[in-house]
Every structure is written in C-alpha cells, then in structure tokens.
Amino acid sequence: FGRFSYDDGKNETWAFTEIDRSLSLGITSDGKRWHRPTDRVGLAVVGNGLSPEHRAYLARGGYGFILGDGALSYATEFITELYYSKKLDDGKWSTPFPFRYNDVNKHSVGDPYLTMDGKRLYFASNMPGGLGGADIYYVDRIADGDWGSPINLKDINTAGNERTPSIGEGDLFYFASDGRIGLGGLDLFTARLKGDIMTGIQNMGYPANSPQDDFAFTATGKLTGLMSSNRSGGLGSDDIYSFVAKEPVIAKLIFGLEGKVLNRDTGQPISGATVQLGHGDGSMEKVATASDGSFSFGLGEKSEYKLAAEKAGHIRGPVSKISTVGLTRSTVIYKDLYLGEIVIGKAIKIDNIFYDFDRSNIRPDAAFELDKLVETLKENPTIWIELGSHTDSRGNDVYNQKLSQNRATAAVNYIIGKGIAKERITAKGYGETMLVNQCGNGVKCTEEEHQQNRRTEFKIVKQ
Structure with missing residues (x-):
C-alpha cells in the first residue's frame, strides 16, 4: 500500500x-x-x-x-x-x-x-x-x-x-x-x-x-x-x-546475544550443543546450536545473565557473565563459547601455573588458574582427573621427581579445599621424565625452551 x-x-x-x-x-x-x-x-x-x-x-x-x-x-x-x-x-x-x-x-x-x-x-x-x-x-x-x-x-x-x-x-x-x-x-x-x-x-x-x-x-x-x-x-x-500513538513514535532499546559454540582445540563449530542463558530471577532459556555452531537470544534492558554450553562427550566450559546494565544504545553482544572433547588419558595443559624457585607453595597467580579448573570440575561432576606436574631437566633427577610430586600435591590440596571431592582427583609428579622437547640432561637450551617443560597438566581418567 x-x-x-x-x-x-x-x-x-x-x-x-x-x-x-x-x-x-x-x-x-x-x-x-x-x-x-x-x-x-x-x-x-x-x-x-x-x-x-x-x-x-x-x-x-x-x-x-x-x-x-x-x-x-x-x-x-x-x-x-x-x-x-x-x-x-x-x-x-x-x-x-x-x-x-x-x-x-x-x-x-x-x-x-x-x-x-x-x-x-x-x-x-x-x-x-x-x-x-x-x-x-x-x-x-x-x-x-x-x-x-x-x-x-x-x-x-x-x-x-x-x-x-x-x-x-x-x-x-x-x-x-x-x-x-x-x-x-x-x-x-x-x-x-x-x-x-x-x-x-x-x-x-x-x-x-x-x-x-x-x-x-x-x-x-x-x-x-x-x-x-x-x-x-x-x-x-x-x-x-x-x-x-499516545506519544511520538520513539524507538525502544533492544538487545541481543549472538555467538557460536566451538571446539576448544580445533576451533571448529559444534552443532547440537545446548546453550543455557540463566536470568537473574532464576529462570533459564535453552537453545540448541545450529549446524554452524551458532546461537542467539534476546536480552532485556538493565539485566544480568549467566551463559554456558554443554554437549555429551565434551567438557563443559566455564560460565560467562552477560550484562546490559549501563547500555544506552541497542546492542548485539557477541560471545563465543568453547567446549573440549573428553578423551580419556589425554593431557590438557593448564596455562600460567608458576612456582617460586625450589618451592611448591601455590602463588596467587597460580591460584587464579587453578580456580578455573575447580569451576570445570564443578560444571562436569562426572569426570575424575589426574593432575600432573613436570620439571625441566636441570638439577638432580631424583630431586626433580620429588619436587614435581610436592607441587602436584599442593595443587590437588588447593582444589580439594575449594570443595572438590578428594576421590575425584589424584596428584602425580613426573619430574623430568616427560619432556616436550629435546632439552634433556646436558643439552644447551634457552630459558624459553626449559619453560616449555615446566608445566602442569590434567587428564581425565574416568567419566
């Protein structure tokens, strides 16, 4: 017309x-x-x-x-x-x-x-x-x-x-x-x-x-x-x-949330994953991702939400916080979520776990990273893990074995102290027995190469 x-x-x-x-x-x-x-x-x-x-x-x-x-x-x-x-x-x-x-x-x-x-x-x-x-x-x-x-x-x-x-x-x-x-x-x-x-x-x-x-x-x-x-x-x-109209036509603010669920290791989209959007009043919306891994939700003004994704056979990722509080223009918020495939026995590195020289106590920066693992265990209550600690090749082999065990035990005790059942997690020190590069005894390497071997990992041993 x-x-x-x-x-x-x-x-x-x-x-x-x-x-x-x-x-x-x-x-x-x-x-x-x-x-x-x-x-x-x-x-x-x-x-x-x-x-x-x-x-x-x-x-x-x-x-x-x-x-x-x-x-x-x-x-x-x-x-x-x-x-x-x-x-x-x-x-x-x-x-x-x-x-x-x-x-x-x-x-x-x-x-x-x-x-x-x-x-x-x-x-x-x-x-x-x-x-x-x-x-x-x-x-x-x-x-x-x-x-x-x-x-x-x-x-x-x-x-x-x-x-x-x-x-x-x-x-x-x-x-x-x-x-x-x-x-x-x-x-x-x-x-x-x-x-x-x-x-x-x-x-x-x-x-x-x-x-x-x-x-x-x-x-x-x-x-x-x-x-x-x-x-x-x-x-x-x-x-x-x-x-x-009761008053001049004025556009209302409208907000949306869009994103994709992706494989944490490959970056490929995950179809059929369930994405959950939790509202402040306790209600929950759920949608399944499309073939390209995409999802979308409508959001309200001045509202806060919690967003998470899950799929059978995958490690559920951490909960993300979404907010429209303080937004004064219509906005689409973009947030991708990542899920890791559950592979029994596969080692998964925990980034940025550092220890003081010759010490096994948990530093504040290490605690921040371990808290992420705690959340993963809480979000995935059926998995049991082994937490392993590794050293570089410098120093006595026996001493490195003992040091790595002490560090792994300290990390496990920290996680148990956060509410994770002790039967779900074990500590294992590997010393210098599982180097990821050529930097063995007597081999001249850079500090960065030695750092690659000083790492903390976890692997799923039971689901």
Missing part, C-alpha cells in the same frame, strides 16, 4: 492491493474516516505516491525466467519489478513504464519509496553485490530525468533481508529487517537519516512489532500512521493496520 495522492491539506488518497482480487484499490480519508474503496485497475501503487511530475511508482510480480544451460526455465521464486506511470492531462494514467534496473531473469526490485521532492527513489532488491538477501538501495534523479546508479545503504543492510523503506517526520527513516535481533520475522526499525549516512538504528519494539512479520511502516503524521503485518488476530495473511 502507499499514499496515492494529496488532494488538499486535509484529504489524501491511499492505494493498496488485495490478493484475492488482484486489483489495486483506492481509499480516501477526509481526516475523520475512510471512504469506500474504488478500483484502480492495472495500477498498483506501493510507494510514496506522486512525484512533482505526477508519476506513480508501483511493483509488479510474477514467476520470471532464468537462463541456464542455453535454455529458459521458470524461476523457482516470485520475482518483482518496478514500473512507473504518469498522470495525463485528461486525468488518466499512462501505460506503466519499466524501471531501468529491473532484471526479471536475475533479481527482484520492489518496495519503492519516492521522496517528496521526487529526486530520490528508495527500493529493495536482491540484485548481485548486496550484503545478503534483499537490501535497501537508492537512486538519485540525474539531469536527463533518468535515474543514476543504485547505492547500497550499507549502514542498515545485513546478511538477512531489509525491506519497505520510508521516511517520516524530520530525518526519521523506517525499514523492516529480519537480519537483526527482534521479536520474530520482519521487525520494524528506525534510523536517523543524515545525508547519505544512517545512524542510531533501533528496533521499534512492541506493539509495533510482533513475533510475525511487521513491515511497510508509513507515518501519516506525528502520531498517526499505517503498517502491514501478518500477526495473529488479523483477517487474512498480510493485513493493513492504522494506529494513533
């Missing part, structure tokens, strides 16, 4: 399409009520209406042709094109003329919106070179009256679909998108239009948006407007809704 004409300062005519009749209909408002629709056969205006030259822009759809392997075949998706029609001196409309960037064999062009001065036309298209599905573009009118090259609005386009552009009071730009965090399907968004730059993109929130598709928002005044939606409670598929 779209504004068809401005009759005077009070009356205006809007056009819309009805799928069961395949006709364009005109409906007029006198500022108080809508009058009975009248047929506008063959003219389906879906943009902003008339330009100063009395041109109306419209979209037509059908199943186009695709050229492949030297033959024409029907496209598998519905293709739309843009046309314009000019109002003649006798009040009739000319035969629609095609938009120069139509290409029914390759892509769709639709959702036109013409600025009030007729100098810029916004539209949506899945033409090549975009950021995702349907992107929003604009073209400017050039000297000969034709349109210039399409410009992609990269500030608002995503890998999803952006559609139905329109401009409201001042510099407020409206559009619909399913590529951003929202309530479901296409959601309505606003942005501030400053020249060719879009800033302050925000979701319009409920009740403008619903779990279904909400799109084609058109402001008819500071507090009034029209929009389309297939939300529940309508009369059919896509219905047109009018509204009167």
Whole structure:
C-alpha cells in the first residue's frame, strides 16, 4: 500500500492491493474516516505516491525466467519489478513504464519509496553485490530525468533481508529487517537519516512489532500512521493496520546475544550443543546450536545473565557473565563459547601455573588458574582427573621427581579445599621424565625452551 495522492491539506488518497482480487484499490480519508474503496485497475501503487511530475511508482510480480544451460526455465521464486506511470492531462494514467534496473531473469526490485521532492527513489532488491538477501538501495534523479546508479545503504543492510523503506517526520527513516535481533520475522526499525549516512538504528519494539512479520511502516503524521503485518488476530495473511500513538513514535532499546559454540582445540563449530542463558530471577532459556555452531537470544534492558554450553562427550566450559546494565544504545553482544572433547588419558595443559624457585607453595597467580579448573570440575561432576606436574631437566633427577610430586600435591590440596571431592582427583609428579622437547640432561637450551617443560597438566581418567 502507499499514499496515492494529496488532494488538499486535509484529504489524501491511499492505494493498496488485495490478493484475492488482484486489483489495486483506492481509499480516501477526509481526516475523520475512510471512504469506500474504488478500483484502480492495472495500477498498483506501493510507494510514496506522486512525484512533482505526477508519476506513480508501483511493483509488479510474477514467476520470471532464468537462463541456464542455453535454455529458459521458470524461476523457482516470485520475482518483482518496478514500473512507473504518469498522470495525463485528461486525468488518466499512462501505460506503466519499466524501471531501468529491473532484471526479471536475475533479481527482484520492489518496495519503492519516492521522496517528496521526487529526486530520490528508495527500493529493495536482491540484485548481485548486496550484503545478503534483499537490501535497501537508492537512486538519485540525474539531469536527463533518468535515474543514476543504485547505492547500497550499507549502514542498515545485513546478511538477512531489509525491506519497505520510508521516511517520516524530520530525518526519521523506517525499514523492516529480519537480519537483526527482534521479536520474530520482519521487525520494524528506525534510523536517523543524515545525508547519505544512517545512524542510531533501533528496533521499534512492541506493539509495533510482533513475533510475525511487521513491515511497510508509513507515518501519516506525528502520531498517526499505517503498517502491514501478518500477526495473529488479523483477517487474512498480510493485513493493513492504522494506529494513533499516545506519544511520538520513539524507538525502544533492544538487545541481543549472538555467538557460536566451538571446539576448544580445533576451533571448529559444534552443532547440537545446548546453550543455557540463566536470568537473574532464576529462570533459564535453552537453545540448541545450529549446524554452524551458532546461537542467539534476546536480552532485556538493565539485566544480568549467566551463559554456558554443554554437549555429551565434551567438557563443559566455564560460565560467562552477560550484562546490559549501563547500555544506552541497542546492542548485539557477541560471545563465543568453547567446549573440549573428553578423551580419556589425554593431557590438557593448564596455562600460567608458576612456582617460586625450589618451592611448591601455590602463588596467587597460580591460584587464579587453578580456580578455573575447580569451576570445570564443578560444571562436569562426572569426570575424575589426574593432575600432573613436570620439571625441566636441570638439577638432580631424583630431586626433580620429588619436587614435581610436592607441587602436584599442593595443587590437588588447593582444589580439594575449594570443595572438590578428594576421590575425584589424584596428584602425580613426573619430574623430568616427560619432556616436550629435546632439552634433556646436558643439552644447551634457552630459558624459553626449559619453560616449555615446566608445566602442569590434567587428564581425565574416568567419566
């Protein structure tokens, strides 16, 4: 649907399409009520209406042709094109003329919106070179009256679909998108239009948006407007809704969380993992990761959450804290989670466990790293581990064996003191018997090479 004409300062005519009749209909408002629709056969205006030259822009759809392997075949998706029609001196409309960037064999062009001065036309298209599905573009009118090259609005386009552009009071730009965090399907968004730059993109929130598709928002005044939606409670598929806002339409803050669950060792995505989002009130949301390991959640304002992932056969990672407290702009928070595969007997290095020379006491920096292992054991209560300590080759072999055992025992005692059952963890000192490089007795090596051998590891011995 779209504004068809401005009759005077009070009356205006809007056009819309009805799928069961395949006709364009005109409906007029006198500022108080809508009058009975009248047929506008063959003219389906879906943009902003008339330009100063009395041109109306419209979209037509059908199943186009695709050229492949030297033959024409029907496209598998519905293709739309843009046309314009000019109002003649006798009040009739000319035969629609095609938009120069139509290409029914390759892509769709639709959702036109013409600025009030007729100098810029916004539209949506899945033409090549975009950021995702349907992107929003604009073209400017050039000297000969034709349109210039399409410009992609990269500030608002995503890998999803952006559609139905329109401009409201001042510099407020409206559009619909399913590529951003929202309530479901296409959601309505606003942005501030400053020249060719879009800033302050925000979701319009409920009740403008619903779990279904909400799109084609058109402001008819500071507090009034029209929009389309297939939300529940309508009369059919896509219905047109009018509204009167209690206050000027202001976008609400909306927050989202996106990320992937990855293999800690290989970085490969893990599909089918369960991601848990714990709320401050104790409630829990759970989602399964997609084939690419991805997950997403909607977040509330001024809220704190706990995030974790798990999957059978994997070590559950530590709990991550997520917060929207203090955020003043709509934001998508990105957080990846890592899971390690459970392999019985495989050594896993604990980073940054350092000891003072010739000592086995737990330093504060070592305690910080051991606390991470404590959390891993608490998150994975069915695994039993051996904690092993290793020295470099310098010094007496027997002494190194004893020193490594003392260090391993000190680390295990620290972990038991944090609440881990003692039967789940054992200490093992290996001395210099399992070097990871060539730096054995009598071999000249750098300090960095010796440091590689001075390490603390754990391995799962039972599940």
